[in-house]
Amino acid sequence: MDSSCFLVYRIFRFRKRNKNIPSSLPPSSPPSSLSQNWLHPVFLSFRGEDVRKGFLSHIQKEFQRMGITPFIDNEMKRGGSIGPELLQAIRGSKIAIILLSRNYGSSKWCLDELVEIMKCREELGQTVMTVFYDVDPSDVRKQKGDFGKVFRKTCVGRPEEVKQKWKQALTSAANILGEDSRNWENEADMIIKIAKDVSDVLSFTPSKDFDEFVGIEAHTTEITSLLQLDLEEVRMIGIWGPAGIGKTTISRVLYNKLFHQFQLGAIIDNIKVRYPRPCHDEYSAKLQLQKELLSQMINQKDMVVPHLGVAQERLKDRKVLLVLDDVDALVQLDAMAKDVRWFGLGSRIIVVTQDLKLLKAHGIKYIYKVDFPTSDEALEIFCMYAFGQKSPKVGFEQIARTVTTLAGKLPLGLRVMGSYLRRMSKQEWARSIPRLRTSLDDDIESVLKFSYNSLAEEEKDLFLHIACFFRRERIETLEVFLANKFGDVKQGLQILADKSLLSLNFGNIEMHNLLVQLGLDIIRKQSIHKPGKRQFLVDAEDICEVLTEDTGTRTLVGIDLELSGVIEGVINISERAFERMCNLQFLRFHHPYGDRCHDILYLPQGLSNISRKLRLLHWERYPLTCLPSKFNPEFLVKINMRDSMLEKLWEGNEPIRNLKWMDLSFCVNLKELPDFSTATNLQELRLVDCLSLVELPSSIGNVTNLLELDLIGCSSLVKLPSSIGNLTNLKKLYLNRCSSLVQLPSSIGNVTSLKELNLSGCSSLLEIPSSIGNTTNLKKLYADGCSSLVELPSSVGNIANLRELQLMNCSSLIEFPSSILKLTRLKDLNLSGCSSLVKLPSIGNVINLQTLFLSGCSSLVELPFSIENATNLQTLYLNGCSDLLELPSSIWNITNLQSLYLNGCSSLKELPSLVGNAINLQSLSLMNCSSMVELPSSIWNATNLSYLDVSSCSSLVGLNIKLELNQCRKLVSHPVVPDSLILDAGDCESLVERLDCSFQNPKIVLNFANCFKLNQEARDLIIQTSTCRNAILPGGKVPAYFTYRATGDSLTVKLNERYLLKSLRFKACLLLVEGQNKWPHWGMNIVTSREPNGYIVLYTPSSHLQGPLLMENLYTFEFELVVTSSEFVVEFRVDRYKCAARQRSSLVIAGETEVRSVNLPKSVVDGGCMNQCETLL
Incomplete structure (x- = not known):
């Protein structure tokens, strides 16, 4: 075969599911209450010994792919009964999934969880889903069979009351229709189905936002008619209307109804907040918007977007549904949806905005205006929040209409007013009417202000703190910042949520833009002409005035300056700018899009002082080498001074007992860290790319509550102090690119809570101490690029919980310890680029290994025969193993093997003959296997094989392959097809893509019968230039x-x-x-x-x-x-x-x-x- 031969072999099989299998996994839940706030999206209840190694890990991976983070009690210490932390997790989860397996009933813990879950279903409206894993639902319902036997053993000696609760809970759970694993041929398909059902429930906003949104059906029906979903064109539409009228809710309802018809989908919200105007670095801001778009669209968190053409490259062939919410500038659309050609045929882009001119300027022809509700609809909206029903309670009919008329027709105002009057008596309503008549003037601000005025003073203050400074914080973070300032922050938040002045979702605080604007306006009116006398400053112009003219006062509590909003370009701050701000607690000068190349704030005369009451100090690109000598960080909770000129934080040893977060990343001149003797509450310390930092102080050992230590890129760091062994709560230690680090202290073994250790790029590291074997909770160990590392200690086999071991490009590594066979939980092993590695020890006992990377191991001669025992191995990379002579015949006994990559294995002459035994093999790549003479005939018995690449296999003698795509009616495109292929794409009715093939082989045949959407370029190619033996293609003449x-x-x-x-x-x-x-x-x-x-x-x-x-x-x-x-x-x-x-x-x-x-x-x-x-x- 010619060296240019390239073969890609794909088979698309669509199997019909058994008709007896339930068509969906119906969530079971009664109506949820208006005020329920969820902390976690999903809670999983399971019996570890039945599902942990297989089903659980796979469903976790699928959840992760979809951006869902379930709560799993893997790491909780289990005692006699479930503790308060777990109870809170169960009660705070929107969905509970019960994995009912054979031994579920053997665990008192599981049964107690189940009782609590069923209780939450009844009382809190929690959605409950069931999965019957290798167990008959009837056995669970009636506690019989093997399930019943283990359950009865658990019941021995238990009080009758407890046993009855368990039985009732099991019966109730078994009555919920769920997925039965015995009905599925392929467990992976079941997992995908479950994850999609969960995603559907999570994507569907609770009834308080959708079901109770009056008139929603009429809105969505009209917009759907504008979308014209049956047309193949790409269409943009606009949803336009004033703030607070419900545009966001309408777009979310619409998205949830339609997204299942598209290949990809995303809702990008609060775009106006994400892209503030004016912006110094417009291009960087646009890149960030596009990054967020693609990250959500393809569920990839760490997207790299080097230029604005990436979106088009990634989405041009995909049918997408995209909602862009709260757009207020054309540049935002330029970044995320500049042209319909960015998206595949059939895509729909919905732009939500208050600006009609913006929609027209972008060329959007189809625009839906959201009108105010009718009088009857307004009454219905009001009643939903005032009474929890669509009509007034008996006796409230007239007064409800009166209040509705006074509140106006804006849904947000009706919702706030209804929440204000909820649970009041009729007499209290009557007493409120005169105040309403004098306070409300058909303006939304007056409606919202009325509800604000009804708050207690402390609740008003909390509202202003959130509106002006903390509207994007998590609840737990806010509690820390406002500790000792408010009596009970959580209770205050709940009061504000009950009055619809904010919402609490999955631990996040969210506030409507109109309410934020209300708070900012209240603050502005505290002192209209003298901004230094206000409580908070957020406007860039006002802040510039105060800092340059030294007009701040003791009234100021917080300053939040987004530096992209500075118009002048440079601010010269007065030396004494902060002296009179003695009550300043929150200071934030930040660049929203990581603009690290532009200095805006200068202190030409230095800085004399700054408030000792500061709890938050966030000053990016601080221009001085040290904080003022008078600065006292006693109350400091968080300090973020990334990318600053600091050489040290402050002079002397200052108490920092309240400090929880410190980030000094990219301070390239930083040579000295503060004394940490009093930093006993510090949880995160980030020092990324502090290039001048040579050592950590020994006092770091006093930070006993430290959870994360990030020293990435500290290239001058030579060693760590032995006191690091005192950090018994440390979970993550990042030492990536610490290129001068020679060794780790042996005390590292005392860090028993460590879960992730990253040594990648530590090119001078000579060894890893044997004490590493004591870190038994370690799950991830990365040592990529440790080119001086000769061996791993055998004690690595003692790290029983290790899941990932990465040693890529450890070019000096000669051998791998045989103790690896003890790592029974290891899932991913990466030895790519270990060019000195000659052989691999037995890995047969590593039964959970799923991915093995050996690419670039150019000295590797053979694989161990025991590899067949790694039965869960799914992917094996051997690219560039140029000395590899043969594969063990046992390799095809790995029943779960899906992908095998052998590109560039130039010494490999043949494959083991029984390749047909690899029943799950989907991808086999043999590119540049120049010595490969032939493929075993049994390769065509590998019935799931969908990708075969033998390009540049210059010695390969012959191949006769057919690519069968017949009746793949939804297939839109296919891969590049080689000239040696017989291609049958008959009845692929949706196939539209141009053909990147020449079809110059006279021995092949092509079938494009009834492919009526095949474009003209493809038809001309087949008719005019191909030399194939015969072909069928659509045509009427x-x-x-x-x-x-x-x-x-x-x-x-x-x-x-x-x-x-x-x-x-x-x-x-x-x-x-x-x-x-x-x-x-x-x-x-x-x-x-x-x-x-x-x-x-x-x-x-x-x-x-x-x-x-x-x-x-x-x-x-x-x-x-x-x-x-x-x-x-x-x-x-x-x-x-x-x-x-x-x-x-x-x-x-x-x-x-x-x-x-x-x-x-x-x-x-x-x-x-x-x-x-x-x-x-």
Whole structure:
């Protein structure tokens, strides 16, 4: 086979699911209350020994892919009963999934969880889903069979009351229709189905936002008609209306109804907040917006977006549903949806905005205006929040209408006013009416302000703190910042949530833009002309005035300056700017899009002092080498001074007992860290790319509550202090790119809570201490690029919980410890680029290994035979293992193996013969295996094989492959197809893509029958340039390309005598039209009269294209003939019947043009024939 040979082999199989399998996993939950706030999306209840190693890990991975983080109590210490932390987790989860397995009933813990879950279902409206894993639902319901036996053992000695609760909970759970694993042939399909059902429930906002949104059906119906979902075009529509009218809710309802019809989908909200104006670095901001778009669209958190063309590259062939909410500038649309050509056919982009001109400027023609509700609808909205029902309670009819009229028709105002009056008596309502009449003037601000005025003073203050400074914080973070300032922050938040002044979702605080604006306006009115006398400053112009003119006062509590909003470009801050701000507690100067190349704030005279009451100090690109000498960080909770000129934080040893978070990343001049002796509450310390930092102080050992230590890129750091062993609560230690680090202290073994250790890029590291084996909770160990590392300690086998071990490009690593066989929980092992590694020890006991990377191990000669015991191995990379001579025959016994990559294994001559045993093998890549002579014939027994690459296998002798895509009716595109392939894409009705193929192999056949959407470029390619033996493609007439035409079942050809006795190649094109006879099967032959008394069969169609003869399709043939006469007849026969044509038959002879017409009465075949004037040797 030629070295340029490239083969990609894909088979698309669509299996119909068993009809008895439930069509969905219906969530079971009663109506939820208006005020329920969820802390976690999903809680999983399971019996570890039954599901942990297989099903649980796989469903976790699928959840992770979809961006769902379930709560799993893997790491909780289990005692006699479930503790308060777990109870809170169960009660705070929107969905509970119960994995009912054979031994579920053997655990008192599981049964207690189940009781609590069923209680939450009844009382809190929690959605409950069930999965019956290798157990009969009837056995669970009636506690019989093997399930019943283990359950009865658990019940022995238990109080009757407890046993009855367990039984009732099991019965109730079993009555919830769920997925039964025994009904699924493929567990992976079941997991995908469950994850999708969970995603659907999570994506569907609770009833308080959707079901109770009055008139929602009418809105969505009208917008759906604008979307015209049956059209294949890409369409943008706009949803336009004033703030607070419900545009966001409408768009979310619409998204939830429609997203299942699309390949990809995303809602990008609060775009106005994400892209503030003005912006210094517009391009960086646009890149960030596009990054967020793609991250959500394809569920990939760490997207790299180097230029604004990435979105088009990634989405141009995908049918997407995209909602862009709260857009207020054209540049935002330029970043995320500049052109409809960015998206695949059938895509729909919904732009939500208050600005009609913006929609028109972007060329959006289809616009839906959200009108105010009618009087009756307004009353209904109000009643939902005032009474929890759609109509007034008895006796409240008239007064409810009065209040509704006063509150106006804006849904947000009605919701806030209804929440304010909820649970009040009729007398209290009556007493409120006079105040409402004098306070409300049809303006939304007055409605919202009325509810704000009803708050207690402390609740008002909390509202202002959130609106002006903390509207994007998590609840737990806010509690820390406001500790000792408010009596009970959580209770205050709940009061505000009950009054619809904010919402609490999954631990996050969210506040409507109108309410934020209300808070900012209240603050502004505290001192309109003297901003330094306000409580908070957030406007860039006001802040510049205060800092440059030194007009701050003791009234100021917080300053939040987003530096992109500074118009002047440079601010010279007064030396004494902060002296009179003695009550300043929150200071934030930040760059929203990581703009690290532009200095804005300067202190030309230095800084004399800053408030000792500061709890938050966030000052990016601080221009001085040290904080003021008078600064006292006693109350500091968080300090973030990334990318600053700091050489040290402050002089002397200051108490920092309240400090929880410190980030000094990118302070390249930082040489000295503060004394940490009092930092006993510090949880996170980030020092990324502090290039001048040589050592950590020994006092770091006093930070006993530290959870994360990030020293990435500290290239001057030579060693860690031994006191680091005192950090017994440390979970993550990042030492990536610490290129001067020579060793780790042996005390590292005392950090027993450590879960992730990253040493990647520590090129000077000589060894890892044997004490590492004591970190038994370690799950991830990365040492990529540790080029000086010669060996791993054998004690690594003692890290029983290790899941990932990465040693990529450890070029000095000669051997791997045999103790690896003890790592029974290891899932991913990466030894790629370990060019000195000669052999791999037995890995047969590593039963949970799923991915093994050995690419670039150029000295590796063989794999251990025991690899067959790694039964869960799914992916094996051996690319570039140039010395690898053979694969063990046992490799095909790895029943879960899905992907095998052997690219560049130049010494590999053959594959083990029983490749057909690899029943789950989907991808096999052998590119550049230059010594590979042949593939075992059993390869075609690998029935799930969907990708085979043998490009540049220069010694490969032969291959005969068919790519079967027949009746893949939703297939839109297919991969590049090699010229050696027989391609059957018949009835692929959605196939539209151009063909990146040349089809220059005369031995192959192509079937594009009934592919009516195939574009013209692809059709021309097949007709005009391909040399394939025969092809079928859609068409209602013979193309004009065939210039010689005739009508009928035969064509008389006249040739110049100079072609006599030469072998010529011809191409024919035929069109079948309806006649009196029907032919259910292919039976067309092409014959020619060579002599007056006989015929020669020129062509019999390929057996690969058996099937009924089709109208509205073109048939092309290539055949060759030695011409012995200047005139001969080509005849087209179908099932031995003579045929006639509806239009014309044609013949093309290159360089000459001659047309012959033959008229016959019955029209069945329309054909053409082309001579390429080519002598065949």
